[in-house]
Amino acid sequence: MKKLKQYFDIWSIVVIGLTFVLFVVALFTKGMTHDLLLEAGVLLVSVKLILMAYRNSVTADTIHQKLDKIYNKLRCDESEP
Numbered sequence: 001m002k003k004l005k006q007y008f009d010i011w012s013i014v015v016i017g018l019t020f021v022l023f024v025v026a027l028f029t030k031g032m033t034h035d036l037l038l039e040a041g042v043l044l045v046s047v048k049l050i051l052m053a054y055r056n057s058v059t060a061d062t063i064h065q066k067l068d069k070i071y072n073k074l075r076c077d078e079s080e081p
Contacts, residue, residue: 008050008054012050012053012054015046015050016046016047016050019042019043019046019047020043022039023039023040023042023043026039027039
């Protein structure tokens, strides 16, 4: 669980868990019918949105690191006579 928190925030984990639980409940209440495809689609859309949010956060962290390097380089260049 500790490793999962490294990649996702707590609300993403809650959404994934809740969506999966609702999918399993729908599986048992509806059975193998056409509505199951709709439930599977909802599950996949939820997971895709969470994965996209994770990817955006990784990209933002990378950009922040690169900007910090640029800022530190510029600051060091200005302090030299």
